[in-house]
Amino acid sequence: MKRKRYLALVMAAVMAGGLLAGCGSSGGDSSTGDNSEQGGSDEVKDVTLTVWGPQEDQAPLGEYEEGILKAMCEAFDEAHPEWNITFEYGVCGEGDARDQVTKDVEEAADVYMFANDQIPKLVEAGALARLGGDTETWVKENNDESMVQSVTYNDGVYGVPFTSNTWFMYYDKSKYTEDEVKSLDTMMAKDLGEGVYNFAFPMTNSWYIEAFYFGAGCTLFGDGTDASAGCDFDSEAGIAATEYMVNLASSPKFSNELDGSSIALFKEGKLGAYCSGSWDASAIREALGENFGAVKLPTVNINGTEGQMRSFAGSKAIGVNPNCEDTEVAVALALYLGSEECQQIRYETRGIIPTLDSVEIGDDVVAQAQMDEISEASFLQPVLSEMDSYWTPAETMGNEIIQGDVTLDNAAEKTKTMVEGILSSGLAE
Numbered sequence: 001m002k003r004k005r006y007l008a009l010v011m012a013a014v015m016a017g018g019l020l021a022g023c024g025s026s027g028g029d030s031s032t033g034d035n036s037e038q039g040g041s042d043e044v045k046d047v048t049l050t051v052w053g054p055q056e057d058q059a060p061l062g063e064y065e066e067g068i069l070k071a072m073c074e075a076f077d078e079a080h081p082e083w084n085i086t087f088e089y090g091v092c093g094e095g096d097a098r099d100q101v102t103k104d105v106e107e108a109a110d111v112y113m114f115a116n117d118q119i120p121k122l123v124e125a126g127a128l129a130r131l132g133g134d135t136e137t138w139v140k141e142n143n144d145e146s147m148v149q150s151v152t153y154n155d156g157v158y159g160v161p162f163t164s165n166t167w168f169m170y171y172d173k174s175k176y177t178e179d180e181v182k183s184l185d186t187m188m189a190k191d192l193g194e195g196v197y198n199f200a201f202p203m204t205n206s207w208y209i210e211a212f213y214f215g216a217g218c219t220l221f222g223d224g225t226d227a228s229a230g231c232d233f234d235s236e237a238g239i240a241a242t243e244y245m246v247n248l249a250s251s252p253k254f255s256n257e258l259d260g261s262s263i264a265l266f267k268e269g270k271l272g273a274y275c276s277g278s279w280d281a282s283a284i285r286e287a288l289g290e291n292f293g294a295v296k297l298p299t300v301n302i303n304g305t306e307g308q309m310r311s312f313a314g315s316k317a318i319g320v321n322p323n324c325e326d327t328e329v330a331v332a333l334a335l336y337l338g339s340e341e342c343q344q345i346r347y348e349t350r351g352i353i354p355t356l357d358s359v360e361i362g363d364d365v366v367a368q369a370q371m372d373e374i375s376e377a378s379f380l381q382p383v384l385s386e387m388d389s390y391w392t393p394a395e396t397m398g399n400e401i402i403q404g405d406v407t408l409d410n411a412a413e414k415t416k417t418m419v420e421g422i423l424s425s426g427l428a429e
Helices: 002-016 068-079 094-103 116-124 133-142 145-150 184-189 210-215 236-250 261-267 278-291 327-337 340-350 365-376 385-389 391-403 411-422
Strands: 045-053 083-091 111-115 160-165 168-172 199-201 254-256 273-276 292-295 299-302 305-308 311-320 378-380
Touching (some): 045 068, 045 094, 045 327, 068 083, 068 340, 094 116, 116 385, 133 160, 145 160, 145 311, 160 327, 168 278, 199 261, 210 236, 210 299, 210 311, 236 254, 236 391, 236 411, 261 273, 273 278, 278 292, 311 365, 327 340, 365 378, 385 391
Parallel strands (some): 045 083, 199 254, 311 378
Antiparallel strands (some): 111 311, 168 292
16 A cells, blocks of 8 residues: 555656656766656657666565565556666675776666765766755655765765664663663663673774764764864863773773674673664574663763763665766656655565654664664764775774773873874865
8 A cells, every 4th residue: 555655646746747856967966956847748768777786685585576676666667657667687785886886887877776985986986976956855855864964975965865874782671771771881880790791892893983982072074074174082072082992991891892792692691782783683682582672872971071972874875877878767766766665665675774754663673773873873974085094093093992002091192193093184184
């Protein structure tokens, strides 16, 4: 019933004048408005579109014998009798899009899925069209602000987000109450018994340790969109965050996550909480059984100030190659693949957590935790080329904390060295 209702709405929109239109026909930076002219002819236009998506979307899944991607594309074709579309498919995971598409932009897919941090490189290569008109309006009106910003670059929208990408906290409900998991300090103060770790965290992973600096009130490239704002992790508050991590890492109640060690600890009943993403949900649920819990990140008290730990937030999105012959059709398909109907299908078949609040998730605590994280406890991972200089210095900091090379005595010096590395591109002052 939901599919039929959506298709009816799409048809009404097309007849009314182009709800789905929106991108230009040339150049990765060409922003366009509405394509509202439908013409006076009933002639059906023949269109060929190449669509790339991950292997998981093209494998048999339940009632989708030829995969969900093909089913989605065929539903789109059914909704558009004005186009006779021939689809050609290719396998390309979202994380591989930048490398695969830029090998030969003109021969690459017309519509493909990508991780949002690839936008600068894809735009630079002329491989990703800037959307506009009703498409951009739909993205802005139907998504959380962080998701909109995740696909915004140089003031333009370059993709239709279909799932968020972040991490949050899992916990053992037999060890912590719903109130206790709101504060990391409360969690660490609790005695869970001999041989039990209160908290596990991948300290050596640079996609994670920013949470403590954000918890201290620090920023990275302003709100994540201003390279000139630099990084203030070496401020007094930031140095205090480094000191907090030094103390945390030295605690016998803390475990540094390595290669799934935390899941094993959960299974053995030797861990209270662990930070990870939806990809670990199934294994952790199996390990904890009825004690399985998931929530947004806790607050942390650094230098006497309570602050919200924040994870990096990104998205996976559908984009359009500006070199395609039928950009109007390609943009319409991209928007459909990011629609409520398609997000519902991804969630029900693959557990892909939606960006749209209208998608039905029932009492799924993992989906709710991720959506709460995005809206209440995340920081947009900067979609800036300057971000390339962040990862290694931040990873080095995490490694040196775990190794004991960063101490309370040299925390200020080490933090300043990290920030110098983050700003080493010379483009941020």
